[in-house]
Amino acid sequence: MLKRLKELLSAMKRIEKDGFPDESDAAIYFEEKEEVLEEIGKVLGEFETNYSEEIEALKATIKTLRDNLKNQADSPRILTTDEFYLNLGKTIAGVWMKNQQILGELNAVPNFKSESWVNPKDVHWEVGKGWVGKAPLDTPMGDMATNDQYLINPIYENKIMTEAARKSVMMNLVTNRPMSGPSVFLSQRTRGGVILSWLTSYGQEITGSKPEMEQRVELKAYTLAGFIPWYDEFEEDIFADLGRMFVEEFIEAYGREFDTQCLIADAAPYTGALKAAGVESHMIKSSSIYGISFLDFREASLKVPSTERRDCAWFINETVLSRVTSERDTEGRPIWRGPNDGKPGRIDGYPYHECDILPATGENIKNAPFAIFMNPKRIKHGNRKGMELKRFDGTTESLKYGEIFLRFRKRDGFLVTRPKKNMVVLKCKGGN
Numbered sequence: 001m002l003k004r005l006k007e008l009l010s011a012m013k014r015i016e017k018d019g020f021p022d023e024s025d026a027a028i029y030f031e032e033k034e035e036v037l038e039e040i041g042k043v044l045g046e047f048e049t050n051y052s053e054e055i056e057a058l059k060a061t062i063k064t065l066r067d068n069l070k071n072q073a074d075s076p077r078i079l080t081t082d083e084f085y086l087n088l089g090k091t092i093a094g095v096w097m098k099n100q101q102i103l104g105e106l107n108a109v110p111n112f113k114s115e116s117w118v119n120p121k122d123v124h125w126e127v128g129k130g131w132v133g134k135a136p137l138d139t140p141m142g143d144m145a146t147n148d149q150y151l152i153n154p155i156y157e158n159k160i161m162t163e164a165a166r167k168s169v170m171m172n173l174v175t176n177r178p179m180s181g182p183s184v185f186l187s188q189r190t191r192g193g194v195i196l197s198w199l200t201s202y203g204q205e206i207t208g209s210k211p212e213m214e215q216r217v218e219l220k221a222y223t224l225a226g227f228i229p230w231y232d233e234f235e236e237d238i239f240a241d242l243g244r245m246f247v248e249e250f251i252e253a254y255g256r257e258f259d260t261q262c263l264i265a266d267a268a269p270y271t272g273a274l275k276a277a278g279v280e281s282h283m284i285k286s287s288s289i290y291g292i293s294f295l296d297f298r299e300a301s302l303k304v305p306s307t308e309r310r311d312c313a314w315f316i317n318e319t320v321l322s323r324v325t326s327e328r329d330t331e332g333r334p335i336w337r338g339p340n341d342g343k344p345g346r347i348d349g350y351p352y353h354e355c356d357i358l359p360a361t362g363e364n365i366k367n368a369p370f371a372i373f374m375n376p377k378r379i380k381h382g383n384r385k386g387m388e389l390k391r392f393d394g395t396t397e398s399l400k401y402g403e404i405f406l407r408f409r410k411r412d413g414f415l416v417t418r419p420k421k422n423m424v425v426l427k428c429k430g431g432n
Helices: 002-012 023-044 049-074 081-097 100-105 154-165 232-236 239-263 294-301 318-325 396-401
Strands: 124-126 130-133 149-151 175-178 183-188 215-220 222-230 280-283 313-316 350-354 369-374 379-392 404-416 424-427
Touching: 081 100, 081 149, 081 154, 081 239, 081 379, 081 404, 100 124, 100 130, 154 239, 154 379, 215 379, 215 404, 222 239, 239 379, 239 404, 280 294, 294 369, 294 424, 313 318, 318 350
Parallel strands: 175 379, 280 424, 313 350
Antiparallel strands: 124 130, 149 379, 183 215, 222 404, 313 369, 369 424, 379 404
């Protein structure tokens, strides 16, 4: 037990010195360290008295660490944007050149498992030893020359995903939950989960009130891979420019893919809200989308119970919205309420979000959904931590033309829950 405590304390001494992209990441980091110290304190209470000298020494060390931790947590060093891009660029260059020392210093770790990825907390770099992991503890992993894929510093991953959320409509609206494994089962109740029964006389059979059985749905995470062409010029660029290039390429593609999986995906491997089984439909009165009426939005929203409507919003293409903006009441006043004073725009009292991936007026086809009214929290996003980078030459292009790519991989899951009576889509009877 003393040996294990010593190992924990040694890990504690590797407190992050390179800084954090923002204060929230710093707070999470220091909270995790505080939990480790608390666990150490609990273990010390279980020792017998004949270890008193060792215990007192460990308690003194813990007190010093707590004081240092508090000082660093009160004033963490926050990386500037340029410093973040610089460190990310160094990480990418380290992956490309297989520079283990640079990767270790930047807290990137080798990812040598194909299915169950390495936990960054289980591997670290030690000067003079190299990569050290848990199995067995403090034992160097040996020759890592054959490994060519690495997980970036989780702090940098959080920063990148924050940037990606600015390119996505859905990322900050859906329910996000961490996933520690490839699959998780969620329990969900249908409306009216309790049955009430009146007893009208003494001695009557008690049928009682019983809850309806919960429905369990499975949220699965799959691996998403992307490829960024690598040019020789990148190797001559300064690291900050390389990091900025990767972030710009990643967030643009990932933000759009996130919205696609939430809204319009068709079972590859997920099904978006517009294609979900059980979602309600409302045919607009016009045979053309250009004839959509403000009443179409009102009648569609009324198909969702009032208790659900209060959390719902419209998701439409901006070209469809342009048809709504021209709607006026009997006195000629605009019915549409646009954004003002920092508040979102509204259609018939409900907020809306413009999504360019949804069908536009000129793209609408017969009987196909083009807009949806729903509570976005009904969409569950499973986030399995870890962003992997690899120098990749296993594509057809590399075989034909010698083109090499920087491959990134991330694991996500998407699931639309309870669409029946909670979501409604607009459809057009005719074509365009």
